[in-house]
Amino acid sequence: MAAFRAPAVYRRIHVPVSVGLRTVHPRKLAAVRREVAPGAVGSAWGPALSKVWEFIRSQPGLRTDGHNIFLYHHPSQPGAPLLCDFGVEVTRAFETAGEVYPVETQGGEAAVAVHRGPYDRMNEAHQAIREWIAANRRESAGHSWEIYGDPAPNPADTETTIIYLLK
DSSP states (O other): OOOOOOOOOOOOOOOOOOOEEEOOOOOEEEEEEEOOOOOOOOHHHHHHHHHHHHEEEEEESSOSOEEEEEEOOOOOTSSSSEEEEEEEEEOOOOOBTBBBBBEOOEEEEEEEEEEEEEEGGGGHHHHHHHHHHHHHOOOOOEEEEEEEEESSSGGGOOOEEEEEEEE
16 A cells, blocks of 8 residues: 655745836825725725715716726834725715715826736835835835725736835
8 A cells, every 4th residue: 555645735926026126106096084994905995995986876987998996105213003005096076975085196206016817915015115125225104005906817927016106
C-alpha cells in the first residue's frame, strides 16, 4: 500500500505593485459620506453606494460612463475613524438630495498604482503607495481614492486604480 500524499499547496506569486507619479484632474461625484472605523470600509460601502445609485437612476443624464469612486479623508490621528465618500462619477453638478451630495476629488500631483485582482488584496497596493511616498520623501495631502474598474468575470482581471494626492 502506498503512503498517502497530500496535494501540493501552491503559493500565490507575489507581483510587486508599480507606483508612479501622475497629475490627476478633479472628478465630480455623487456620494454618501460615512464615518468608518479602521478596517470597516468593507461593511460600510454597500448600503451607502445603494443610496447613490438609487438617486442617480432618478436623474437622467447625471451619469454616462463614470465609475464607482471611494474618496477617503485620512484622519490626523492614527486609528481614528476615516471619513469616506462612497460615490459614483457624474457628469455635472446637482443639488443635494437626502444623504446624496455633490463632491469632487482634488486635482494635482499624486502617487498612483493599479491593483489587479480581488478586492481583499487591495491593501497591498495601498501599502506600496505609502512605501513609495516615504522612499521618495513626499507627503500625502490627506486624501486618497479608489476608482473601481468594470467587474471582470475572473476576479484576477479586475482593476482598481488607487490614488494618493500629494502635498
